[in-house]
Amino acid sequence: MTYALQLEAIWKSFGSHVVLKDVSLDLRKGEFMTMLGPSGSGKSTTLNIIAGFYYPDRGNLYLHGKEIAHVAPNRRNIGMVFQDYALFPHMTILDNVAFPLEARGIARRARRDKAAEMLGVVGLAEYVDRSPWQLSGGQRQRVALARALVFNPDIVLLDEPLGALDKKLRTEMQIEILRITRQLGATVISVTHDQEEALIMSDRIALFRKGELAQVGLPRELYAEPNSVFTADFLGESN
Ligand code: ADP
Numbered sequence: 326m327t328y329a330l331q332l333e334a335i336w337k338s339f340g341s342h343v344v345l346k347d348v349s350l351d352l353r354k355g356e357f358m359t360m361l362g363p364s365g366s367g368k369s370t371t372l373n374i375i376a377g378f379y380y381p382d383r384g385n386l387y388l389h390g391k392e393i394a395h396v397a398p399n400r401r402n403i404g405m406v407f408q409d410y411a412l413f414p415h416m417t418i419l420d421n422v423a424f425p426l427e428a429r430g431i432a433r434r435a436r437r438d439k440a441a442e443m444l445g446v447v448g449l450a451e452y453v454d455r456s457p458w459q460l461s462g463g464q465r466q467r468v469a470l471a472r473a474l475v476f477n478p479d480i481v482l483l484d485e486p487l488g489a490l491d492k493k494l495r496t497e498m499q500i501e502i503l504r505i506t507r508q509l510g511a512t513v514i515s516v517t518h519d520q521e522e523a524l525i526m527s528d529r530i531a532l533f534r535k536g537e538l539a540q541v542g543l544p545r546e547l548y549a550e551p552n553s554v555f556t557a558d559f560l561g562e563s564n
């Protein structure tokens with residue numbers, strides 16, 4: 326079986342600080358995986374290595390079986406949404422979503438059609454001509470999601486995309502993200518500090534501890550069969 330993504334014994338240091346230690350992880354096509362773990366445990370660094378913003382010191386990385394550890398970010402077919410969902414302020418919503426298609430050499434008409442279609446999927450068909458500042462936080466987050474999905478990425482990386490939203494909107498957006506990514510059959514890794522969100526949304530959870538994977542498994546496995554005191558304590562904490 327070819328996995329959508331494979332991390333094989335990844336190591337990463339910044340100076341003398343070892344940030345990732347022997348991280349291995351497989352992701353099936355269409356899987357929704359959530360990364361959990363304390364602040365500073367290496368979740369964002371792992372996403373940045375998958376996206377290509379950092380290269381690993383050791384280990385390998387495969388996207389649909391092809392080695393990509395040292396392939397530049399723009400040569401990987403990966404979509405990413407960050408917590409601050411940086412939209413281009415001077416562009417319309419439609420142009421924001423169409424932007425990744427331009428970089429991929431798609432003709433203007435096809436770009437606009439595809440971007441409009443994706444804005445329909447995220448429920449913003451009426452907003453194509455608006456500017457980012459005319460939208461609410463939740464709407465901007467939908468635009469960022471549409472932009473990350475518009476080019477049919479092999480994998481979508483979400484780094485605490487809902488962290489800036491209030492609880493009620495976050496719950497709404499969680500359901501939306503799951504609906505949209507399932508509808509598109511997207512393969513997703515989502516980082517969150519919201520354990521309830523992880524439990525509800527994920528096919529599997531990957532729990533980080535100090536740069537290592539403490540446990541990877543189905544949500545109910547981590548809750549019902551924690552392999553360590555760390556897992557039990559971390560998931561037992563209310564937050
Ligand atoms: P998380 O996302 O789990 O909170 P990170 O992956 O952002 O954790 O960070 C893991 C560790 O790596 C932290 O100690 C952080 O300070 C360090 N780190 C991350 N990026 C850099 C960088 N570019 N330079 C130096 N240290 C970094």
Ligand code: MG
Pocket residue numbers: 368369370
């Ligand atoms: Mg982080």
